[in-house]
Amino acid sequence: MAIAHAAPLLSVRGLTRRFGGLTAVDAIDLDLAKGELVSIIGPNGAGKTTLFNLVTGLDRPDAGNVSFEGQDVTGLSPETLAAEGIARTFQLGRVFGNLSVMDNVLIGAHTRLRAVKPAVPLIGPLLELGLALLRPASVKVEEEQLRKEVKVILSRFGERLLPRIDQPAYSLSYANRRRVEIARALALKPRLLLLDEPTAGMNPTETAEMQALVAELKAEGLTILLIEHKLEMVMRLSDRVIVMDEGKKIAEGAGEQVRTDPKVIEAYLGHGLSDAADQQESAA
Amino acid sequence: MSSWLDYTINGLIVGNVYALVAVGLALIFGVSRLINFAQGSIYLVGAYIGWVAVVQLHTPLPLTIIVVAVAAALVGLIIERFGLRPLQNSVRIAPLLATIGISFVLDQLVMLTFSPNPRALPSQLPDVRFQIGGGTIEPLDLLIAGVGLTSALLLFVFLRYTKLGWAVRATAQDRDAAMQMGVDVNRVNQAVFGIAAALGGVSGLLVGMYYNQIDTAMSLQATLKGVVAEVVGGAGNVPGAVIGSLLLGLVESYGVAAFGTSYRNLFAFLLLVVVLVLRPNGLFASARQAPPEPLTGTFIAPSRPVRIPRWALLVVLGVFAILPLLPVSLYVLQTLINAWLLGMLALSLTLVAGTIGQVSLGHAALLAIGAYTSALLSLTFSVPVGFAIIGGGLMSAALGTALISPSFRLRGHYVSIATLAIGEIVSLVILNWEGVTRGPIGVSGIPPLSLFGYELISPTSIYWFSFVVMVVLALLQARLLGSHLGRSFRAIRDDDVAARAYGLSLNRYKSLAFIFGGFAAGISGGIAAHLYSYINHETFNTQQSILALTVVILGGLGNVVGAVVGSVALVGLPEVFRIAAEYRILIYGIVLLLLVRFRPQGLLGTI
Numbered sequence: 001m002a003i004a005h006a007a008p009l010l011s012v013r014g015l016t017r018r019f020g021g022l023t024a025v026d027a028i029d030l031d032l033a034k035g036e037l038v039s040i041i042g043p044n045g046a047g048k049t050t051l052f053n054l055v056t057g058l059d060r061p062d063a064g065n066v067s068f069e070g071q072d073v074t075g076l077s078p079e080t081l082a083a084e085g086i087a088r089t090f091q092l093g094r095v096f097g098n099l100s101v102m103d104n105v106l107i108g109a110h111t112r113l114r115a116v117k118p119a120v121p122l123i124g125p126l127l128e129l130g131l132a133l134l135r136p137a138s139v140k141v142e143e144e145q146l147r148k149e150v151k152v153i154l155s156r157f158g159e160r161l162l163p164r165i166d167q168p169a170y171s172l173s174y175a176n177r178r179r180v181e182i183a184r185a186l187a188l189k190p191r192l193l194l195l196d197e198p199t200a201g202m203n204p205t206e207t208a209e210m211q212a213l214v215a216e217l218k219a220e221g222l223t224i225l226l227i228e229h230k231l232e233m234v235m236r237l238s239d240r241v242i243v244m245d246e247g248k249k250i251a252e253g254a255g256e257q258v259r260t261d262p263k264v265i266e267a268y269l270g271h272g273l274s275d276a277a278d279q280q281e282s283a284a
Numbered sequence: 285m286s287s288w289l290d291y292t293i294n295g296l297i298v299g300n301v302y303a304l305v306a307v308g309l310a311l312i313f314g315v316s317r318l319i320n321f322a323q324g325s326i327y328l329v330g331a332y333i334g335w336v337a338v339v340q341l342h343t344p345l346p347l348t349i350i351v352v353a354v355a356a357a358l359v360g361l362i363i364e365r366f367g368l369r370p371l372q373n374s375v376r377i378a379p380l381l382a383t384i385g386i387s388f389v390l391d392q393l394v395m396l397t398f399s400p401n402p403r404a405l406p407s408q409l410p411d412v413r414f415q416i417g418g419g420t421i422e423p424l425d426l427l428i429a430g431v432g433l434t435s436a437l438l439l440f441v442f443l444r445y446t447k448l449g450w451a452v453r454a455t456a457q458d459r460d461a462a463m464q465m466g467v468d469v470n471r472v473n474q475a476v477f478g479i480a481a482a483l484g485g486v487s488g489l490l491v492g493m494y495y496n497q498i499d500t501a502m503s504l505q506a507t508l509k510g511v512v513a514e515v516v517g518g519a520g521n522v523p524g525a526v527i528g529s530l531l532l533g534l535v536e537s538y539g540v541a542a543f544g545t546s547y548r549n550l551f552a553f554l555l556l557v558v559v560l561v562l563r564p565n566g567l568f569a570s571a572r573q574a575p576p577e578p579l580t581g582t583f584i585a586p587s588r589p590v591r592i593p594r595w596a597l598l599v600v601l602g603v604f605a606i607l608p609l610l611p612v613s614l615y616v617l618q619t620l621i622n623a624w625l626l627g628m629l630a631l632s633l634t635l636v637a638g639t640i641g642q643v644s645l646g647h648a649a650l651l652a653i654g655a656y657t658s659a660l661l662s663l664t665f666s667v668p669v670g671f672a673i674i675g676g677g678l679m680s681a682a683l684g685t686a687l688i689s690p691s692f693r694l695r696g697h698y699v700s701i702a703t704l705a706i707g708e709i710v711s712l713v714i715l716n717w718e719g720v721t722r723g724p725i726g727v728s729g730i731p732p733l734s735l736f737g738y739e740l741i742s743p744t745s746i747y748w749f750s751f752v753v754m755v756v757l758a759l760l761q762a763r764l765l766g767s768h769l770g771r772s773f774r775a776i777r778d779d780d781v782a783a784r785a786y787g788l789s790l791n792r793y794k795s796l797a798f799i800f801g802g803f804a805a806g807i808s809g810g811i812a813a814h815l816y817s818y819i820n821h822e823t824f825n826t827q828q829s830i831l832a833l834t835v836v837i838l839g840g841l842g843n844v845v846g847a848v849v850g851s852v853a854l855v856g857l858p859e860v861f862r863i864a865a866e867y868r869i870l871i872y873g874i875v876l877l878l879l880v881r882f883r884p885q886g887l888l889g890t891i
Contacts, residue, residue, distance in 0.1 A: 056785060082787035094782035096775045097586055098890060103771045111787035116768050125792050129800065132767035133760060143768065170586040188786065 007070055009034045009223050010055070010192055015064035017050055024050040026247035027064065032192070037214075037224040039234040042244035043267055048227045049091050051244070052194050055225075056088050057081040068192070083111045085191035089181040089198060091227070097170035101161055104169050104180050105150045108187030115142040146187075153183050156213060174201045182213070193217070194225045199233065211237065235259070243267065290420065291541045292534065297425050299533020300432035301494070303526045304487035305510030306517065307439065308480025310525035313514065314456035315469075315476050319697045321383040322363060323484050324507030325390035330356045330485025331492040331502060332394055335405050345408045349431070349486060356485020357478040359390075364477035369470065370881060375585050377643065380697055381837060381880045384645070387503065388830055388873030395500045396866060402499035405492035428490050435483055436526065443522075448475055456520060484510075504826060505549070508708065511701050512556040518566020528567070531555075550712045553705040560702055561690040584641065584777070584841055587885030592845060604751060608744040615859075617743045621815075623855040624750040628808035629828070630835040630847035631754075631761055632801035637833065638841030638890065639765065640797040641777030643700045644688075646707020647805060647832055652714060652824040654680040654806025655813035656721060659730045662814070669734045673810035680806025685798040692794045695780070707829060714821040726820025733814045750811060754848070757804045762844045764800060765891065773797055774842070774891075827869060834876045840886030849887065 012030040016023065025047045032038055040048050053059035055066055057078035065074040068084060076084075087108070096104050110117075115138040118127045131139055154161045157179045164172060169180055178198060185193055198214070199207045211233045218224060218237065228234050234241060235255040243251040243258055245267035251258050258264055305323055312320045333355045337343045343351060367386045371378045409427065413420040443449040448471070454462040455472045463469050488506065492498040513532045517524030532552060539551035559567065608617060629651060637643045658676030661667040667675065687710070691702035714721045721727070733740040733749060740746050764770055772793050776783045780790055813819050835854050839846025854875070858868050879886065 058781060058785065078784040079787050079789050082785060088785055090782065090785075094779045096778040096782065098584070098778055099771065099774055103774075106768070106771060107775045107783070107786050107788070110768075110772065113768060125796055126799075129764075129769065129796050132769040133763055135763075135767065168586065168588065184786065 008032055009036075009069060010225070011067045012055065013065055013067075015051065015054055015066065016062050017047075017054055017059060018062050023247045025054060025061070028244070028247075028249050030242065030249075032223060032225060034223055035218075035221050036239045037218045037226060037237055038240045038242060039226045039228055039238040040242045040244060041228065041231070041234055042250075045246075046244040046267075047247040048244055049196060050247075052088060052196055052225075052227065056086055056194060082188065085188070086194070087185035087188040087190035087192070088194035089178070089185055089196055091196040091200070093174070093177045093181060095169040095172075095177045095180050095184075098168055100168055101154070101165045101172070101180055101183075102147065102150055105153060105183045105187045106146060108184035109146050109149070109189075111188060112146075113142065115139045150183075150187060153186050156186075156216075157183065158209075175203075175206050178202070178210075186217075190222070192223050192225065194227075196227045197229060198226070199228065199230055207233065231259075288541075289416070291537045293416075293421060293425065295534035295537030296530060297428050297494070297533070298537065299513075299530035300428050301487050301491050301529075302509050302513045302532055303432055303529035304435060304483045304490075305506055306513035306525040306529045307435070307522055308483045309510050309514040310517070310520055310522045311452070311476045311480050314520040314522070315452060315459070315472055316368075316379070317520075318368070318379050318383070319511060319514075319519070319701065320480070321380070321507055321700075322367075322387040322390060323480065323510055324503040324505065325387045325394075326356050326359055326363075326481045326484040327488035327491075327506040327510075328394055328498075328500065328503040329359055329390060330488035331405065331498040332398055332488075333485065334489035334492060335398075335403055335498060338406060338408060339403075345427075348408070349489065352485045352489045353482040356488075357482040359485070360477040360479075360481020361474060363481070364473055367877070368477075369473070374884065376696060377584050378880050378884055380643065380700060381833075382877060384830065384833070385873045385876035385880065387507065388869060389877065391500055391503045392867075392870035392873060394503075396870065398500075400500050402497050404496055405489075405498050406496065407493035409493075424490075424494060428494065431486060431490060435486075439479070439522070442479075448472070452476060508549075508704065509552060512552050512705070515556060515698075515701065516559045516567060518568045521566060521568060524566055524568045546712075546716055549708060550716070553709045553712070556705045557690055557702065557709070560694060560698065564694060564698065584638070584890055585884040587840075587889045589840065589843060589889035589891045590887075592888070597845065601755065605748075608747050614743050617747045619856060619859050620852070621743070621747055621750050623852045624747075624754040625808050625812055625815075626832065626835065626855055627754045627848045627851035628757055628804050628811075629832045630839070630851050631757055631844065632803075632805035632808070633832045634836045634839065634842055634844065634847040635761060635764075635773075635801045635804075636797055637836055638843065639770065639777065640773040640794060642691075642703070642794060642797070643833070645700045645704040645826070645829055645833070646710070647703070648824040648826060648828040649687075649707040649710035650680045650684045650802050650805035651809030651812065651828065652710055652819075652821070653683050653802075654809030655819050655824065656714065656727065656809075657806070658810030659727045659813040659819060660720070662731050663727065663729065668737075669731055669814055670736070673807060673814070676810030676813070677803040677806035680809065681799045681802035684802035684806070685795050688798055689791070689795065692791050704826075707826065711821050711825070721821070724820065726818060726823075727813075728818045730813050730817045730819070732817065733811065746815065753807060753811065757807065758844050758848060761800070761804070765842075765844065769793070769796065830876075831869075831872055834872045834879075836886075837876060837879050837884075838886055840888040840890050842891040843886065843888045844891075846886055846888035 008031040010032040012028060015025055015028045017025040028051060042048055054061050057076050060075050065072055067073060073081060116128060116131050118124055120127055160176060160179055169177060182198060199210045202210060207230060214237055238255055240253060241255050241258045242249055243264045250263045250267060251261045305327055309320055309323050312318060330352045334348055334352045337348045337351050363386055367382050368379055371382055407424050409423040413422055443453055451467045451472050452475060454467055455469055513529035514525045516531060517528030532555060535555055536548050536551050540548050633644060633647050654676035657679040658672040661672040661675045662669050687706050688703060691699055694702055715724055733746060740749050772788055776788060776790060776793055784790065809824065835850035836847060838853060839850030863871060
């Protein structure tokens with residue numbers, strides 16, 4: 001197994017989240033080394049997205065902890081975690097519908113704003129308001145710089161987004177909204193990128209493009225946690241694969257090894273078969 | 285009379301009345317995730333139908349109750365069929381605005397039919413008092429308790445043992461699943477609106493009899509009280525609504541016992557704000573429910589703003605700037621001064637409701653804060669009027685933001701409720717804090733507008749002054765929208781979860797929006813105070829909040845030019861068509877309804 005010896009970038013221990021009687025995430029352990037790409041697979045409702053929500057601060061765990069670069073970040077707000085360099089995309093696609101593609105991606109760079117977002121306690125917000133209204137040279141320069149950067153990020157998607165840069169996101173196709181989400185995440189210059197089904201609803205050509213992009217990001221050294229249903233993509237990209245079912249981690253390892261694990265096959269084929277078998281046994 | 289038991293009985297009886305309103309609200313919220321702001325209007329309609337029945341038709345009491353219930357249910361069905369069903373697939377803000385519009389239309393229709401003067405509604409019951417322990421109880425108390433218990437029982441049987449009742453509960457649990465199982469959701473909605481309206485109407489009748497007086501101001505109060513009770517009990521929770529109502533009744537009754545009658549509503553709204561802040565899901569819901577998954581960009585209608593060429597704007601601006609030099613009547617200038625003052629308020633509201641998506645229904649409170657601050661600064665401390673107005677703007681920005689900040693954690697309809705309540709709290713504090721605000725007497729003798737020692741008394745100078753102030757505020761706001769703040773505000777409006785995941789602090793940016801918006805509204809209030817020379821706690825009322833909201837929807841949410849165009853249109857057009865003042869609010873309500881239905885993005889489009 002390719003687990004790095006250095007301290008992991010992300011380390012999750014015993015993470016648990018219950019909704020009423022349902023344990024959506026059940027004592028999950030997970031380590032992610034710098035530059036690694038780990039995929040999480042599992043049937044629908046296995047708790048993958050809930051795990052993402054816990055790691056990014058959108059939800060709080062009932063037990064367990066998350067540490068990022070050696071620091072305990074359990075239960076920190078999503079704003080803080082974004083500032084720490086954790087960026088994510090959303091399964092259902094959460095672009096800002098009325099914002100242009102450019103503005104959507106610029107929001108991604110929000111945590112990096114310096115000139116317009118002074119880090120002064122108490123009067124910081126008022127200074128921010130003042131600077132936004134006065135717009136001294138430093139503010140303009142920063143904004144221009146970011147706009148150039150956004151264009152560079154968008155050019156990674158070929159001609160998919162650049163010609164639509166001023167269009168509102170609600171007018172984009174489903175696949176293009178996904179791309180905008182990824183562009184927005186990249187604008188944060190993340191140290192950890194969480195992708196939640198980036199190819200959902202994409203046709204084979206588009207999926208191949210996305211796969212190439214993720215491979216490129218990995219080659220650039222970005223650490224990525226990926227939720228994906230398309231197994232071929234998972235097998236090609238991942239250093240390791242984690243399989244979840246009913247909130248639990250049921251298998252972990254290299255792609256091929258996980259693929260042949262009987263527990264994984266059972267999880268995918270459904271418990272119905274084994275349950276039915278059990279019942280027959282007990283009846284007999 | 286002053287016994288503890290009396291206050292308890294009174295609290296429970298009033299609570300019972302609130303419960304009739306709140307249960308309806310809870311049922312409606314359950315099946316359609318909508319807070320029906322028109323519920324109080326149905327209550328008002330019920331009270332007046334009861335008055336017609338009792339005073340003019342001399343119906344016996346049981347028949348009166350039946351007539352009111354049936355007539356109110358009919359109103360409810362009409363609202364559902366023509367007001368809300370067409371909006372089923374539209375954005376979330378649409379039904380919210382529609383019920384606000386319906387509420388104003390109904391209230392105004394009642395006011396135009398029966399005049400705004402209070403009327404006596406005799407209770408038709410013998411005037412005797414029974415002694416119980418240290419307290420007394422009247423037949424009417426027993427009637428109210430009886431009606432409350434009977435309704436609860438009937439409702440329980442309906443929800444538990446009838447097929448339609450099951451359908452209502454199924455729809456409340458999971459609308460989509462219910463639809464897939466073949467539940468006719470339209471019929472469920474109809475049933476729920478009918479029941480809610482019948483209960484609300486009877487409630488209005490009973491309250492009218494209890495106080496032996498009905499007037500058109502009852503409507504807003506009833507909506508507020510019902511919503512408070514419902515939210516305290518947990519939105520959509522029917523038994524919770526009953527308990528919340530009784531609790532509200534008791535809190536108010538004991539509050540009145542301890543501090544006096546004028547504090548009654550203050551306690552109700554403070555209870556609401558405390559519950560919203562500490563337990564936004566109500567007293568009986570678990571604090572940690574599954575996080576909701578709102579879809580993207582569904583709160584406001586997506587649209588492309590109409591692009592107006594810069595030269596056209598400059599030409600129009602130029603025409604209005606030199607208007608006093610042209611041969612126009614004083615009347616036109618006077619009307620436009622009103623439009624500019626409303627324009628400042630609309631700029632404020634379009635930023636708060638449109639750009640960052642916090643639909644405030646208490647915006648007139650910001651006017652009041654600005655007006656009182658400016659008036660008192662110039663009167664008590666002899667601050668020059670120009671500075672006093674700026675002081676009013678700053679106070680409104682600071683105090684308004686501080687007051688509204690507890691609601692920053694809330695979403696969608698809850699923000700509207702909280703702002704409505706906070707608006708009422710401000711007005712009640714102004715009424716009761718006599719040491720500072722001079723209480724019900726109001727502030728008179730406010731010095732006229734002046735600038736650098738020159739008094740602005742001629743309509744021409746007032747026109748220019750208010751025009752320039754409004755244009756400056758509009759330019760500042762346009763500049764704000766073009767900055768990273770504009771984009772951050774709009775991102776929070778479109779999807780606050782994604783915005784947080786990218787490091788946008790909701791508290792920080794909502795505060796900034798209210799600070800900026802509060803300043804503009806405070807300036808408008810300050811100027812108004814010096815123009816009117818007299819203000820009291822009713823000068824800036826909910827009608828102005830609703831007028832501003834209509835302006836904002838008309839112009840296009842978040843649209844700076846739209847806010848100004850909308851103000852000129854809504855102030856100017858009634859003058860052009862010489863519509864009598866009492867019909868205007870009716871027309872504003874109808875305009876709001878038509879816009880929501882046919883052009884939700886407004887004239888110039890959402891930005």
